[in-house]
Amino acid sequence: MVVLLNTRRHFVLLLATVFCFSFRLCFGEDRITFTTPIKDSNSDTLLCKSGVFRFGFFTPVNSTAKLRYVGIWYDKMPIQTVVWVANKDSPINDTSGVVSISSEDRNLVVTDGRNRTLWSTNVTVPVAPTTTWVLLMDTGNLALQDSRNNGETLWESFKHPYNSFLPKMTLGTNNRTGENLKLTSWKSYTDPSTGDYTAGLAPYTFPELLIWKNDVPIWRSGPWNGQVFVGLPDVDSLLFLDGFNLNNDNQGTVSMSYANGSFMYHFNLDPDGAIYQRDWRAPMRDWRIGVRFPKTDCDAYGKCGPYGICNSREDPQCKCVKGFVPSNATEWSARNWSNGCVRRAMLKCNASNGGGRGVGKGDGFMKLERMKVPINAIQSLANEQACPQQCTDNCNCTAYAYDKGIGCMLWSGSLVDMQSFVGSGIDLNIRLAHSELKTHSSLAIVITASVLGAAFVAAVCVLLACRRFRKRPEPKKDRSAEIMFKRMEELTSGNESASNQVKLKELPLFEFQVLATATDSFSLRNKLGQGGFGPVYKGKLPEGQEIAVKRLSRASGQGLEELMNEVVVISKLQHRNLVKLLGCCIEGEERLLVYEYMSKKSLDAYLFDPLKQKILDWKTRLNIMEGICRGLLYLHRDSRLKIIHRDLKASNILLDDNLNPKISDFGLARVFRANEDEVNTRRVVGTYGYMSPEYAMEGLFSEKSDVFSLGVILLEIISGRKNSHKEENNLNLLAYAWKLWNEGEAASLADTNVFDESFAKEITKCVQIGLLCVQEVANDRPNVSTVIWMLTTENTNLKKPKQPAIIGRRGASEAESSDQSSQKVSINDVSLTAVTGR
Known part of the structure; x- marks a missing residue:
């Protein structure tokens, strides 16, 4: 009887094992284990959990050879799109191939019917009893992982890219x-x-x-x-x-x-x-x-040779830089431009003791506008004003250029691979002999003077005619808009050119009655919320466009300045993660701003609502975090102005139809000069809970102040909890996250609506990034570009965070903030404060 029971037990275990191996149910369809290989004869494949990518054997479409390869491709598509191939140079002639974990060294291998290894991950795997498996991730990354160290990645296809x-x-x-x-x-x-x-x-x-x-x-x-x-x-x-x-x-x-x-x-x-x-x-x-790159014939590297410029809009496409001639006239006439051009007049760098600063005998520079600059630029730390002199003083320097995002670039030797563009490019200054810089003849001067004289006479005649026939004075008009734009010009002076100030004046001015009609006379049912300087209403213009209208509260003594500041700042910003300003209205006592309407309203309306929280799954939250960072990076580094937001918080992040984030409310934003990194102010404005300690206590703000606010938002997105200034159980959100981090339980900070064991490692990394952003000392915090890199790469070898601010920090700031606690200015229960910094 006992023997019979044991026999049945072994039989049941055998059936379960066979069932598990055959149907790949032990570990799921997204991984290969030692006991679950992929066999081409069985048409086995892996499918990542998201269903986007599939891994297995394939034959390229339209191939007549019918060879079998192992790779990754997009699943469920009518067009075969392969993004990675393992055995690219060792195909299999039939369907006998197998992808498995090697019993000898635990690597992933591809073998044929004769058990020959055609491809291997070929990494050193820790000694037994280590087991490994291969996982196909949702990103399309194939990873060989070690079971002993929480799935440590030993090899990954992303580190061995192919054509995609x-x-x-x-x-x-x-x-x-x-x-x-x-x-x-x-x-x-x-x-x-x-x-x-x-x-x-x-x-x-x-x-x-x-x-x-x-x-x-x-x-x-x-x-x-x-x-x-x-x-x-x-x-x-x-x-x-x-x-x-x-x-x-x-x-x-x-x-x-x-x-x-x-x-x-x-x-x-x-x-x-x-x-x-x-x-x-x-x-x-x-x-x-x-x-598509390359796009035109001129994109071919070095098409016109040294000192040749390619222009795809001209025929012939190649020409020599002024002051240069073809090195081989016969080849050049035959459209063989590869040997380029040579100087017509030799340089005399030392003739004037400094290349052009003497009595007109030395070298000079000719500006070529909107150029693709040559290859092999040399970096100089000189600023925009000093960059030309750096090249002038160096006889080996053949050209220089300056770009705000790059800095000063210098070249020595031949200039290769230049193009002439229309709307983009950089101004390039090329060193020429003095004899090549004579550009004006006497005839040209006479013609120019004649044209200017005629234009002057015509202008005088027009002015006299207008003065003679002008109508009687019109009734006095409201000059509020004119005065406002004049003050805006003062705000932008030193940061933007006159042409940009003209563009600012082109911002649409709405009539008050149009906006009143659009919002049904600013009815309560159209009210979207209450901001620091007034209510926001939903409206619809006559042509059907939905808008959001911020109406400045007349009780706000400082509101006009903030409104002007917002117009100045946001009118110059164009980024998909920043809210778009459509126009403004200034009539009498009325001051209004008109924005694009964001159907999902603000981020905090989802994060802190028990019902709406469930809509934000983990991948959506990741996308929101990355989008906020992209918008903030644009403000700090990539826009024409360097802008510190100073009031970054969940209620100032709006969501579009697809739950993509857009940063809004630039009323408190500060435009930095090019050489400014940190500013001190006696007027501290913002929202406690999001303000960095150096700003709240000392009035110092910089990029790292916004990074602190960003860190708070990241932790709020992860947890679904507000960093309320009033602590719960003696721990606010930052303190609670720090406590969990030190206990090795960072992943448990996640909102229960999104937590899943498969995301635990990613959640832990995001908590770590958030804590890095809220460190006490500003210099310890990463910049936004580093935050983006940490969020978007799978690298988990990040710095360990130091103790965040606010923990153990109580006193003046807290007292001042609590004094303001009754002054609620938002439906999201955040408060705006204005205190004096030390």
Whole structure:
């Protein structure tokens, strides 16, 4: 009887084991274990949890060879789109292939029917009893993980890219490890073997994106200026502003990554040597090509040779820089421009004791506007005013340029790969002999004087005629708008040019009656909320456009200045993560601002509402965190103005139809001068709970003040809890997060509506980032670009945070804040304060 029971028990265990192995139910369909290999004969595959990517055996579409490869592709698409291949140069001739965990070294291997290893992850795995598995992540990253160390990644496909650059993947070089992550093309559209083209970042002084054919450059992007690659004409800056992040330690380590709201989006290096950006159009059921590099014949690297300029709008496309002639006239006439141009007159750098500062005998510089600057720029720490002299004083310097995002660039030797652009580019100044700089003849001077004289006479005649026939004076008009714009010009002087002040005046002015009609006379049912300087109403213009109208409260003594400040600041900002200002209204005592309407209202309306919290799943919260960071990075580094928001909080983050975040309310924002990093003020304004200690206590604010506010928001997004100034159980949100971090339980801070064990590692990292942002000392906090890098990469080797501010800090600030607690100015229960800093 006992023998029979044991036999049945063994039989049941055997059936369970066979069932588990056959149907891959032990670990799920997104991973390979030692006992669950993938067999091509069984049509086995892995599918990531999101259902976007699939891993397994495939044959390229339209291939006549019918060879079998192992790779990753987009699932459920009518168009086969492979993004990574393992055995690209070792295909299998039949369906006998197997992908498995090797019993010998625990690596992932691809073997054929004769058990020959055709491909392996080939890493050193810790000694037994370590077990490993392979996981296909939602990002499309295939990872070999160690079971002993909480799933430590030993190898990943993102560190071995092929022809596709996916969101959250990183390209670049690492000087310390020798790592060089580049894209490599397929041999052809039906042959995944290694092709002739590669693409990646070149660790120049100013990093650039390059494409090489057999290691010879064929295209370059121009240097990165913190916002875009400046050598890409007519490319929508939002392509790079929304998600791209480039890090450079100036020691040979440079990396680039990007995030996107959808993984149905990627860049691809095709077999023809071009980079295409593609995103999936669900209604059309195909890929849309957004941008392509190279785009024109002039994008070919060095097409016109040294000192040659390429212009795709002209024929012939190549011409020599003024003061230069073709090095070979016969070749140049035959449209062979590769040997470029040579100087017509030799330089005499020392003739005037400093290259041009003498009695007109030395060298000078000629400005070429809107150019793709040459390759191999040299960095100088000189500012914009000192940059020209740096080149003038150096006889080896052949050209200089200055860009606000890059700084001073100098060149020595020949200038190669220049283009002339229309709307973009950088002004390039090239050294020429003095004899080449004579540009005005006597005839030209006579003609110019005659034209100016005639214009002057005509202008006088028009003025006299207007004065003679002018009508009687019109009734006196309300001059509020005129006075307001005059004060705006004063606010922007020193930061913006006169042309930009003119653009400011072009901001639409709405009539008060139009806005009153749009909001149904500012009825309570259209009221969206109450801001620090007045209520906000929903409205609809006659043409049907929905708007949000902020009406300045007449009781606000400081409101006019803040309203003017908001118009000045936001009218110059264009970014998808910043709310858009449509216009304003100034009539009599009325002051109103008109914005685009955000249907989902503010972030705090979702975060702190028990019912709406459930709408914000973890991936949506991650997207919101990244979007806020993108908008803040634009304010700090990428816009024409350097702007500190000073009132960043959840109620000032608005959400669009797709729950994408947009930073709003710039009434307290401060525009920094180019050389300012920190400012001291005696007027401290903002919201306690979000204010950095150095600002609240000493009136000091900088980029790191906004970073502190950002850290508070990140922790609120993770937890769904408000960082209320009134502590609960003697612990506010920052103190509670710090306590959990020290106890190794950071993931438990997460809102119970979104917590899942599969997200625990990512949640812990986000808590760590939030704590890094709220550290007591401003210099310890990361800048926003670093925060974006930490959020969008899978690297978990981050700095350990120090104790955050506010813990144990009670006293004057708390007392002053509590004095204001009764002055509620928002439906979201936040308070605006104005105190005197020490």
